[in-house]
Every structure is written in C-alpha cells, then in structure tokens.
Amino acid sequence: MSGSGHFDEMYRADGSIRPHYQPLSDWIAATPAERIKQMREAANMLFHRVGITFAVYGEEAGAERLIPFDMLPHIVPLEEWGMLQRGLEQRVKALNMFLHDVYHGQEILRSGRIPAERITGNKQFRPEMVGIDVPRGIYAHIAGVDLVRAGAGEYYVLEDNLRTPSGVSYMLENRKMMMRLVPELFARQSIAPVEHYPDLLLDTLRAVAPSNADNPTVVLLTPGQHNSAYFEHAFLAQQMGIELVEGADLFVADDTVFMRNTAGPQRVDVVYRRIDDDFLDPVAFRADSMLGVPGLVNAYRAGRVTLCNAIGTGVADDKSVYPFVPEMIRFYLGQEPLLNNVPTYQLRNREDLDYTLAHLRELVVKEVHGSGGYGMLIGPTSTEREREAYRLRILDAPDNFIAQPTLSLSTCPIFVDSGVAPRHIDLRPFVLSGKQVVMCPGGLTRVALREGSLVVNSSQGGGTKDTWVLNA
Secondary structure, eight states, X not given: OOOSSXXXXXXXXXXXXXXXXXXXXXXXXXXXXXXXXXXXXXXXXXXXXXXXXXXXXXXXXXXEEEOOEEEXXXXXXXXXXXXXXXXXXXXXXXXXXXXXXXXXXXXXHHTTSSOHHHHHTSTTOOGGGTTOOOGGGOSOSEEEEEEEEETTTEEEEXXXXXXXXXXXXXXXXXXXXXXXXXXXXXXXXXXXXXXXXHHHHHHHHHHTSOTTOSSOOEEEEOOOTTSTTHHHHHHHHHHHTOEEEOGGGEEEETTEEEEOOTTOOEEOOEEEEOSOGGGTOTTTSOTTXXXXXXXXXXXXXXXXXXXXXXXXXXXXXXXXXXXXXXXXXXXXXXXXXXXXEOOOEETTSHHHHHHHHHTTTTEEEEETTOOTTTTOEEGGGOOHHHHHHHHHHHHHOGGGEEEEEOOOOOEEEEEETTEXXXXXXXXXXXXXXXXXXXXXXXXXXXXXXXXXXXXXXXXXXXXXXXXXXXXX
C-alpha cells in the first residue's frame, strides 16, 4: 500500500483501491491461491514452449533465461494514457527534428542552446550522415521511451531508446498469455488491444521506403541467434510476414541492396535493422564486422534503401544529450514539454561533479553510453567500497557520467510465494514514426522482482507484466 514514500499504482494513500484496479482486486480476492499457483506455473511452461527467452552475455556460452512474467497487470486509465501519448508524440517529433538538424544546418548548435562539442564530439555522432536526406526526415522510426512514476504520481522520462529499442515482443506475448489464462478479467473491463502492433510497424516501415518503391520489400536484419534479442527479431519478422535475414543474406550491386533467395536476387527497399551502427557495413565502419553488408552505406547515401532506425540516431539518446531534450522541444516545436526529464547532473560540469562526489550515497550514477542497467551505481544500496571504486572511475573521466536523484519508483502488485506484494516498475511505450506518429495503447511494463530493488532490467533480474490501457 501507499504511505512508504512512493506512489502505489493500485492503492490510494488511505489504503483504498483506486477505481481502475477494483475489478482486479475483486478477482484476486475471489480466486483460490491454488488456482493462481497453477496459472503461474502454466504461464512459465507456455513461455518455455514458445521459446520466449533472452541470451545472457557474460555467462556460460549459449546461456538463456526465461524473463519472469507476473500475472497481475499494470493498469492505466484512458485519460492518463492520453496525457502520456501526447507527451511522447511531442518528444519523439522533437528528437527527429533534432536529428535532422544536427546532420544538416545545426541550427540548435549555432543558437547556443546545446554546446556544439556535446554533439559533434560525441562518439554516437556519425559524420557519414551529414547532408544525407532520409525519407520524410525521419531518423527514429521506432522509439522506446522509458517512463517512471515518482513523488505523488508524476511521470518522468528516464531514457529515450532510439537505436534498436527492444521489448515489444514481450508486450505482445504477455497480452496473449493473459487472454489465455484469465479471459474472465477481460470481460470485466474494456481493455485497449495491442495485437495490431505488427501491422502498425509494417505500415510505418513501408511508409518510409524510397519514393520509387511501389510495393516495397521490407526485411529485418538480425545479428543472428546468439543476440540477446533474437527471439524478438524472429517473432516480429514472422508477425509482419517479412524475411528475417543476416548480413550474408544481403548484397549490394550498383548501390542497390538485394536479398539472396532461391528464385534469384530480390531488391530490398527497407531494412529494419537490429544491428548497431558499427557493425552495419564493414566498408564504412568496422572492417572486422561479419554481421553487416558491404556497401550498405553507399546504397543508403544514394537513396536506394531506407534503414530503420537511421544511422546516427544514437546521438539523440545518449545520456549526455538527454538533459537537453526539453530544450529541443522548445526550440523546434515552440512548446513546453508535456513530460518532464529526471533532474540530471552532468559531471563534465565542475559544480555538478563536486556535488555528485559529495552525495554519492544518495544518487544514481550512470555511464553516458551505458545500457541494460549495467555500469550503474545506485547510491542508497551501494557499499562504501563500491562507492569508492566508482568515485575513482568518475574522477578518471567525468565526461563519461551523469548523476540523478534516486527516485522512489511507483509500485504495482505482483504475485509472490506468500501472496501479493508491491514491487517497483517502469513502463516502455513504443512510438512509431512514418506517415504520422502512432502508438499502440500500452507498452512493456518491467518490474523489479526483488523486494526494495529499483533495477527493472531483465538482464539484472527484472521481470515483465501486461500493461492494460482502459478504453473507458
């Protein structure tokens, strides 16, 4: 329940149930514990059978884990979702305008709103993209924006994922699982569907094909089955009815991309790539890459193929650029941000550095290029030894770090062995930009399964749950 310093999604501060959670609360009270246990076991068995696992780096070769799934949904009222959707659409529009600008006129840099060296000196900035016009001016066609709730329930954007955002397959599979296991819950409330996401995604990808492609061929480019998100790559390709390809399945001739198949070469118009920039093209980037397609960047420059997301999007979701997104919204759209950033200390600034070093015990410190929950220091749960080791890392390269207050993330109930208990969550909605900006009502809710933990990443022991946006 509330009253412990964080916002509780299900309970008000006085312990009463929030109205949109009442049907779920009634179901929990009426359902025998033994049946709930059986359903949880059935869910685990079904996820294993479908193969919904993710590879774990740094462990024994080929290790795979099942991402834990919790049956109690995260429920969002329609009015609240409408506010989030407007804020996310605004944010992603501004980020796309920023990306076009920094690879063309660089007006925002010349205005002094963002220090130029933060962008042009950023290792995610790709000089190869300067002057290249991309279809519809869209760079981040698929964005996964991480939201957290803190304080009295205010939403904050924690992170923008614009390179190769993942997790949408779990959103879709979680919904299928819930509809299979507890159909009676869907009869009690009107819940917005999510199963049309693959259609929205395919429409988005086709909408940004080169202008001369009448019936564009779209493929999904994967690094291969050893990638941690390979299940998602295969799942999305299957759901969209497109080919799942690896670098060796494609080749470039006359600045045009072709796919090898049994009927002969087939032209490819759109590549939904799930490979990082560095590995896309061994001619343009890392010469030792065995994952990419030689000549792909030349075909891209010539306008013969569209890459989704575009090369160079990483400069907009780098943690050192994150503090400037509200200013991007003001600069490009002439609007105030509808969703706030988490207050952020930039350790390249002496004042912020001094404050952070003096308050390590209270802050979360992150590497600006880090992801997946790795490389962080969570001050309140760290030891003196961990803080001292991290202090030395910061002092060695302050530019590589940011710091933020330790937010007490909102909690949502989950099933534990002893019954129902609150755990901290975040939410990753997915924003698609093609002919227009569209969203699926919901997203991937990630949950920190350990009591008191604030780390929701699956690679760090987190789980997932279904996200319900109510239609009324």
